[in-house]
Amino acid sequence: MMRFALPLALLLAGCAAFQPREPAMPAMDNAECRAEALAAPDVREIGRRANPENPELTARLRQELLDAQWNAYRRCLRARGLPAPGGVERVRTPS
Helix, strand or coil, X not given: CHHHHHHHHXXXXXXXXXCCCCCCCCCCCCHHHHHHHHCXXXXXXXXXXXXXXXXXXXXXXXXXXXXXXXXXXXXXXXXXXXXXXXXXXXXXXXX
């Protein structure tokens, strides 16, 4: 029984290290709107709040940053009269 304890402990520790994968964001193909989205004021504000020493905050801010970038990109496309990629709203992770 003792020889199974270490492999079992390692297996459980390894399983705990995996995080669920987030759905992939559609590509931002328009270079002008991508640059505008990355430089948007709300995107920069989220970047200022980042604290790499707090992993829970980092994970939450990463999701907020992706949402803000995507929203700024879509605003830019709409302002130029271009169609937005994708057909439905992406699945949001529960907060």
